[in-house]
Amino acid sequence: MAILTAPAPTRPAAAAPPSKNGRKLRDNLTGHAFLIGALLCFALFMWYPMIRGVVMSFQRTRRGETSWVGWDNYVRIVNDPSFWTAWKNTAYFTLLALVLGFVGPFLVAILLNEFRHAKGYLRILVYLPVMLPPASALFLFKFYAYDPSEAGLFNAVLAGLGLPTSEWMQSPTMTMPAMVIASTWMNMGGAVLIYLAALQNIPGELYEAAELDGAGILKRIWHVTIPQTKLILALLAMLQIVATMQLFIEPLILANGAGTQDSATSVVYLIYQHGFFQNDLNGAAALGVIMLLVLAVFSAVYVRLSTRSSED
Amino acid sequence: MSRTLISQAQLQRGRGRVLYWLVLSVVVAVFTLVFIGPLYWMVTGALKSGQEIAQTPPTIWPQDPQTQNYIDAWNNLALGKLLFNTFYYAAGAVLFQLVLDTAAAYSLSKLRPVFGNAILGLMLATLMIPAMVLIVPQYVTVIDLPILHISLLDSPFAIWLPMVANAFNIFLLKRFFDSIPDDIMAAAMMDGASPLRTLWSIILPMSRPILGVVSIFAVTAVWKDFLWPKLVMPHPDTRTVSVGIYAFAGGTPQNVVIAASVIAAIPTVIIFLIFQRNIMSGLTTGSLKG
Numbered sequence: 001m002a003i004l005t006a007p008a009p010t011r012p013a014a015a016a017p018p019s020k021n022g023r024k025l026r027d028n029l030t031g032h033a034f035l036i037g038a039l040l041c042f043a044l045f046m047w048y049p050m051i052r053g054v055v056m057s058f059q060r061t062r063r064g065e066t067s068w069v070g071w072d073n074y075v076r077i078v079n080d081p082s083f084w085t086a087w088k089n090t091a092y093f094t095l096l097a098l099v100l101g102f103v104g105p106f107l108v109a110i111l112l113n114e115f116r117h118a119k120g121y122l123r124i125l126v127y128l129p130v131m132l133p134p135a136s137a138l139f140l141f142k143f144y145a146y147d148p149s150e151a152g153l154f155n156a157v158l159a160g161l162g163l164p165t166s167e168w169m170q171s172p173t174m175t176m177p178a179m180v181i182a183s184t185w186m187n188m189g190g191a192v193l194i195y196l197a198a199l200q201n202i203p204g205e206l207y208e209a210a211e212l213d214g215a216g217i218l219k220r221i222w223h224v225t226i227p228q229t230k231l232i233l234a235l236l237a238m239l240q241i242v243a244t245m246q247l248f249i250e251p252l253i254l255a256n257g258a259g260t261q262d263s264a265t266s267v268v269y270l271i272y273q274h275g276f277f278q279n280d281l282n283g284a285a286a287l288g289v290i291m292l293l294v295l296a297v298f299s300a301v302y303v304r305l306s307t308r309s310s311e312d
Numbered sequence: 313m314s315r316t317l318i319s320q321a322q323l324q325r326g327r328g329r330v331l332y333w334l335v336l337s338v339v340v341a342v343f344t345l346v347f348i349g350p351l352y353w354m355v356t357g358a359l360k361s362g363q364e365i366a367q368t369p370p371t372i373w374p375q376d377p378q379t380q381n382y383i384d385a386w387n388n389l390a391l392g393k394l395l396f397n398t399f400y401y402a403a404g405a406v407l408f409q410l411v412l413d414t415a416a417a418y419s420l421s422k423l424r425p426v427f428g429n430a431i432l433g434l435m436l437a438t439l440m441i442p443a444m445v446l447i448v449p450q451y452v453t454v455i456d457l458p459i460l461h462i463s464l465l466d467s468p469f470a471i472w473l474p475m476v477a478n479a480f481n482i483f484l485l486k487r488f489f490d491s492i493p494d495d496i497m498a499a500a501m502m503d504g505a506s507p508l509r510t511l512w513s514i515i516l517p518m519s520r521p522i523l524g525v526v527s528i529f530a531v532t533a534v535w536k537d538f539l540w541p542k543l544v545m546p547h548p549d550t551r552t553v554s555v556g557i558y559a560f561a562g563g564t565p566q567n568v569v570i571a572a573s574v575i576a577a578i579p580t581v582i583i584f585l586i587f588q589r590n591i592m593s594g595l596t597t598g599s600l601k602g
Binding site for chain 2: 027028029030031032034035037038039041042044045046047048049050052053056110111113114115116117118120121122123124125126127128129130131132133134135136137139140141143144145149150151152153156159160185193199202204207208211217220221224225242243245246248249252253268271272275276281284285288289291292295296299
């Protein structure tokens with residue numbers, strides 16, 4: 001993980017020999033010429049839409065006429081009965097996905113890192129679902145795994161083990177856990193590989209020393225493995241939270257959108273609903289801005305906490 | 313190989329050895345079941361008849377394999393066309409990203425024009441913005457591009473160009489180029505090589521691992537994306553495979569949908585299995601250790 005942690009290679013500042021202004025201008029022009037393509041794409045598809053999103057959230061377009069409406073869009077969005085449900089669902093999904101999708105891959109990586117055999121095979125297995133188109137994987141779960149009758153894969157296994165079966169997506173309480181299971185299965189491979197790389201960078205002497213001090217396996221994980229991978233753990237936790245907050249395709253495919261009793265409605269699904277079904281692009285933009293603010297506050301708190309802890 | 317959590321000596325002696333093989337075999341068995349099991353279920357399930365699929369307990373192997381499901385999926389969903397589209401978008405995304413992002417990263421790392429750091433900062437700031445938050449204004453921008461007033465709807469550029477605005481890839485490439493000593497650049501310049509020539513004949517050949525990683529990221533991103541292609545490629549002829557299957561799922565028998573999902577998954581799984589060594593080492597070492 002050195003790329004994210006190592007200090008940037010220092011270089012003598014502006015090492016170029018003092019040159020005439022003409023030469024400098026030409027060098028700058030060359031430099032910018034190489035930048036221009038990417039720059040235009042950023043301007044057009046990132047920076048401009050950001051500003052436009054904020055502007056749109058304060059406007060209303062009717063029959064081609066755009067007018068300023070102040071906070072109207074925000075008021076409408078917040079008063080939509082689905083608004084709070086969507087936030088509650090999204091937060092619940094993020095929390096569950098953090099427990100399962102963040103802790104799980106780390107434990108799997110620790111386990112795989114101990115093996116001397118079949119390591120390559122196990123790595124391929126874990127990464128395989130990442131390569132499936134998400135629609136493929138989700139239809140598999142929807143039709144076969146989460147079939148509410150005992151013909152479904154999960155229920156067949158549960159029944160075979162003598163455990164109670166579940167209605168899965170038809171049951172409002174099981175909707176979220178079922179979506180988290182599918183999502184974790186699909187996505188955990190990437191995190192496992194990154195953790196494995198980080199684990200391989202831990203110097204063996206640290207474990208050696210801990211063992212000599214009488215630390216058992218759990219203590220070695222706690223006092224060596226976790227502190228040594230702290231930075232990458234923190235980074236992936238952040239990425240995981242931001243990724244899961246954008247929950248969309250799982251509700252769309254697994255739960256046909258909102259799910260039983262709105263149990264699957266997510267914030268992004270609501271953006272999609274407003275923007276592309278209710279013909280309310282302005283309301284959808286306002287919802288996007290709200291989501292951006294929530295995530296910004298969250299990131300700020302996170303950055304503060306992580307800089308404080310790295311000063312220890 | 314350096315030691316890990318548990319010392320190798322401990323794993324090779326007496327009880328440790330028995331325990332090691334026991335845990336390893338359990339893990340291999342469980343992982344095979346968890347990660348291959350569902351895929352097996354999918355491939356064979358699509359061969360079952362509607363009746364057989366609803367049977368309890370489910371059959372392990374289809375009693376009367378219905379290859380017709382696969383044929384129907386291929387024909388009714390025009391999967392050939394959908395797969396071609398997806399590959400076409402992925403290939404273009406790789407090309408645009410490699411050319412434009414590499415050029416940008418090279419400029420920021422080696423040519424260092426004025427405002428370079430400010431531009432890099434603005435690019436990196438977009439990493440903090442989740443893609444879905446911008447989906448509405450991005451869509452509005454794409455259907456009516458500023459100044460030009462053209463619509464990119466149903467045009468592959470609607471997928472290719474936004475993919476270039478990828479701060480993470482530029483960051484990865486820049487970090488890699490940073491690690492290439494400036495002396496090499498200086499020597500080439502001394503010999504009269506232009507910046508483009510230096511990039512092409514010196515920097516790029518040294519950067520193969522990172523270029524591979526960026527290409528993998530680009531292909532997977534196109535392959536896995538759903539909402540964006542669904543919005544900007546509304547015409548059935550321009551759809552990606554994921555969107556196409558979703559669009560047909562409503563009025564198509566379950567088994568045919570699953571058969572289509574299997575066919576859609578085959579190309580990437582094959583590509584992955586062929587290149588897995590490169591992909592794995594690229595993802596774990598090339599990109600991350602820099």
